[in-house]
Amino acid sequence: MIEIRNKSDAELAYMVLRDADMCKRNPEATVSLKRNLRAYLNRPLPEGRTIYNDYDYHIGLYPLNIDCESIDEAKEWFEENEYIHYCPSPYDCTGQVFTRWYKLVHRSNDSRWWVYHATAMDV
Numbered sequence: 001m002i003e004i005r006n007k008s009d010a011e012l013a014y015m016v017l018r019d020a021d022m023c024k025r026n027p028e029a030t031v032s033l034k035r036n037l038r039a040y041l042n043r044p045l046p047e048g049r050t051i052y053n054d055y056d057y058h059i060g061l062y063p064l065n066i067d068c069e070s071i072d073e074a075k076e077w078f079e080e081n082e083y084i085h086y087c088p089s090p091y092d093c094t095g096q097v098f099t100r101w102y103k104l105v106h107r108s109n110d111s112r113w114w115v116y117h118a119t120a121m122d123v
Helices: 007-018 020-025 027-041 071-081
Strands: 049-053 057-063 097-106 113-121
Antiparallel strands (some): 057 113
16 A cells, blocks of 8 residues: 655545545555554654755754753853854855754753754855
């Protein structure tokens, strides 16, 4: 049947399941498709996530790799290890990636600090 690997495959599976005639003609395939769809929807998500991605702009959410007690410690660690500084150049369109902004968050269900990190590219 259909192997569901991404969002497009999941949308196709939903369209097929909405077709009542297909479900009546082949109930075994319907059951298999529903199982594959559930397996895709219940898969474990990766640690970091992309919130927005464009040609020259990216926002990601990911955990910091250290244990911090306060936001000041997390901010200091992020600025020393993850922050990407912009290096001015006399040339246009250097293609360098740099940090536009970031926001540190502490989630109630997790003891780690997470960061929303927005990067841009000089194009």
